[in-house]
Amino acid sequence: MNFLFLGHTEQGVATAARLAAHAAVASGMKVRLYLPEPERPGNGRKAYLRLAKPKEELLERGPISAPDVVLAFDAGMAKELSKDLKERSTLIVNSEEKFTNPVLAKKKVRIVSVDATGIALSATGRPFPAAPMAGALSKVFPKLSLKALRTAIEAEFYDRIAEHQSAAEQGCKMAK
Numbered sequence: 225m226n227f228l229f230l231g232h233t234e235q236g237v238a239t240a241a242r243l244a245a246h247a248a249v250a251s252g253m254k255v256r257l258y259l260p261e262p263e264r265p266g267n268g269r270k271a272y273l274r275l276a277k278p279k280e281e282l283l284e285r286g287p288i289s290a291p292d293v294v295l296a297f298d299a300g301m302a303k304e305l306s307k308d309l310k311e312r313s314t315l316i317v318n319s320e321e322k323f324t325n326p327v328l329a330k331k332k333v334r335i336v337s338v339d340a341t342g343i344a345l346s347a348t349g350r351p352f353p354a355a356p357m358a359g360a361l362s363k364v365f366p367k368l369s370l371k372a373l374r375t376a377i378e379a380e381f382y383d384r385i386a387e388h389q390s391a392a393e394q395g396c397k398m399a400k
Contacts, residue, residue, distance in 0.1 A: 225292050
């Protein structure tokens with residue numbers, strides 16, 4: 225499975241990718257994470273995650289051109305993806321409202337919306353949607369269990385661990 229995390233710097237794109245990678249390792253999968261540095265602050269931020277079963281090879285490196293799942297931390301960026309997403313892929317969008325796109329509907333892309341920023345603000349007091357987006361990913365891709373994600377949050381965050389764990393659980397529950 226190939227995942228693309230897409231957002232702006234300071235939104236937690238890399239953090240969400242690391243959380244997913246850590247949870248995948250805890251779930252017994254092979255992981256390859258690629259975190260290219262943004263060209264300059266304020267630019268878009270991307271992270272690429274490849275997962276494989278323990279007995280499968282995981283040879284590819286670098287960017288992913290045709291991800292199975294895309295996590296868009298900004299609904300505006302999700303609109304730009306309509307021509308790049310392959311058929312029957314999944315798009316998780318950080319959006320207060322249900323995200324729709326007619327081009328993606330024709331491609332039969334599964335769209336999941338979650339108000340990750342709102343969840344993060346209420347749970348932690350900060351507009352940092354990494355944990356709720358990772359929680360939404362665990363709903364879409366159940367091999368990344370919430371239990372493994374809770375452990376990943378303990379390893380990634382140094383404060384407000386319980387709040388971030390709660391945000392991840394709410395992200396999973398509120399993703400629709």
